[in-house]
Amino acid sequence: MSQSNLLKAASEGTAGLDAVYSSIEQYWNETTNFSFNAKAPIVRLHEPSFGPEEIMEAVKCMLQTKVTMGEKVKSFEHLYASHFGHKYGVMNNSGSSANLLAVAALSNPVTRDYLRPGDEVIVPALAWSTTVWPLIQCNLTPVVVDIDPKTLNIDPNEIEKAIGPKTRAVMIVPVYGNPCDMDAIVDICKRHNLLLIEDCCESMGATYKGKSVGSFGSVGTFSFYYSHHITTLEGGITVTDDSDIDDLLRILRAHGWTRETKDPQKYLKQYPGFDPRFVFVNVGYNLRPTELQGAMGHVQLPKLKGFIETRRDNAHYWLNEFAEFRDLMTFQDTTEGATHSWFGFSTTLSSKAPFSVNEIRGHLEAAGIETRPIICGNIAAHPAMKLYPHRVSGDLKYSSAVMKNGFSFGNHHFVCPEARSHISRNFKEFMKKFS
Ligand SMILES: Cc1ncc(COP(=O)(O)O)c(C=O)c1O
Structure with a gap:
């Protein structure tokens, strides 16, 4: 639908907005695809959780010129x-x-x-x-x-x-x-x-x-x-x-x-x-x-519950799949009495690991699996901290180890069973070299 037709449709009231929605949905379906493709596998750290519905709500605000906080x-x-x-x-x-x-x-x-x-x-x-x-x-x-x-x-x-x-x-x-x-x-x-x-x-x-x-x-x-x-x-x-x-x-x-x-x-x-x-x-x-x-x-x-269920399922799957490597790396334990919402999935290599974090990250990245450090690592080690008064208590040895030897990969609602087994397969393939 051309821009002038979109505006015409919008000015025609509810029926017009339905037409706007249909065209956004059609465009979205034709141009976006975040599903896992086994032939060209890629698992990004993030994918969008919004789609035509959210875009339409935003468009409606703009068409009604209600844009600033209200x-x-x-x-x-x-x-x-x-x-x-x-x-x-x-x-x-x-x-x-x-x-x-x-x-x-x-x-x-x-x-x-x-x-x-x-x-x-x-x-x-x-x-x-x-x-x-x-x-x-x-x-x-x-x-x-x-x-x-x-x-x-x-x-x-x-x-x-x-x-x-x-x-x-x-x-x-x-x-x-x-x-x-x-x-x-x-x-x-x-x-x-x-x-x-x-x-x-x-x-x-x-x-x-x-x-x-x-x-x-x-x-x-x-x-x-x-x-x-x-x-x-x-x-x-x-x-x-x-x-x-x-x-x-x-x-x-x-x-x-x-x-x-x-x-x-x-x-x-x-x-x-x-x-x-x-x-x-x-x-x-x-x-x-x-x-x-x-x-x-x-x-x-209203979509949050479903998004979190996928994240939890994935995390439990990987914890189970990687349990055999627990002497070489640690995985995050859920706090007692808590339910975890698994923003990401991370691991930190122990000093016994016969490989570096860059080696395992490199292997995963080569298989299309994006990785990153865990949050900021140790914030006290970042250059900005030198500019301002602060106090460090203790040796921060665990945060430093996470910074040096930790990494995470994506665990979002688009990580489907095929994507998570792609990660697992490649992880295990890397680990096989050291068994
Ligand atoms: C613990 C924590 N605090 C604050 C922020 C900042 O949030 P935002 O990116 O919305 O500014 C983040 C972002 O990931 C975060 O992980």
């Missing part, structure tokens, strides 16, 4: 938060922005007992860059600690050891969808009066003792980036049960104004005489998502 975003926030048992959700333009908002809210002077410049926040070495950067951006001092090599998550004993007089918070990462040991971490935070921030940007859908990740601390964050469990292309959300923090997140998300708070009138009573649309009560960023992203989120969320 009702779709608001209703998606409610939908998302209630789906996982959080009281409030504030959507924004990325998981990194969700982390920035979470940290900015907890270090803002209007927050009770807020984090002051120079206060320390304990983080795992195996984290994403923008787990740690918001701490630095908000003038806090990251304290980097090691992981438990079995789960790949922050080791609660290392948290306890790292606590000093300036320590005020812990920011955790459930690595690749594996919940952290929340009983131990919540207990430490209570005993030492520490705030807890959960960067769950790669663990959507995971639970610990029946409770969703992201609901154990002051604020939790999630990502809707293209490669994540569900996508709004780019996008993220901060979740909290605290009404004041929810309002503050909304103020900080957009310019420092009050429009998106639950009760904007409250501020007008406090500061009479201002135009209600333009009263700036705090500093702010512009981290808003678009209405298109909110609309896409509505279509994606």
Whole structure:
């Protein structure tokens, strides 16, 4: 359908939109194919989880010129938060922005007992860059600690050891969808009066003792980036049960104004005489998502359960297939009491392995299987950290080993049984050389 016909169809109302949808679907079906092709095998790290339905919702927003943050975003926030048992959700333009908002809210002077410049926040070495950067951006001092090599998550004993007089918070990462040991971490935070921030940007859908990740601390964050469990292309959300923090997140998300708070009138009573649309009560960023992203989120969320089931099935299949290699490499153990949402599938070679990580990665890559390092490896080893004050607690030996000897390959909803056995076959073929 030509562009002018598309617009004509759209202007003809619902019937026109049906025609637009048919043509998007037809175009999609004719031009895209993400299924595994045994004759030219390729297993990418990511494939899109959206299709014609999501595109159509985005197109509708544009055709109706409802493009900036509005009702779709608001209703998606409610939908998302209630789906996982959080009281409030504030959507924004990325998981990194969700982390920035979470940290900015907890270090803002209007927050009770807020984090002051120079206060320390304990983080795992195996984290994403923008787990740690918001701490630095908000003038806090990251304290980097090691992981438990079995789960790949922050080791609660290392948290306890790292606590000093300036320590005020812990920011955790459930690595690749594996919940952290929340009983131990919540207990430490209570005993030492520490705030807890959960960067769950790669663990959507995971639970610990029946409770969703992201609901154990002051604020939790999630990502809707293209490669994540569900996508709004780019996008993220901060979740909290605290009404004041929810309002503050909304103020900080957009310019420092009050429009998106639950009760904007409250501020007008406090500061009479201002135009209600333009009263700036705090500093702010512009981290808003678009209405298109909110609309896409509505279509994606109901698909999450199925996407995670495929990821879980695949992970269990590989754990079983590769069990015989456990003396040469380790695979991520699911935390006790948790359900894992398997963002990716990773392994770390032990010192006994008679081959290098580059050799096995090279073999898999040659068979069309894309690989990558596990998150950032050891964040403390990256050049940016040298520029800013931080503290390293302990020797970070396990995070360094993951950085040196670990890798992962794709485990998404397009990894079908043929694709996963292609990975398994090639993995075993490589390992045969050393048996
Ligand atoms: C643990 C963690 N935090 C934060 C992010 C950043 O999310 P985004 O890419 O949406 O900014 C990621 C991205 O993969 C992540 O894995």
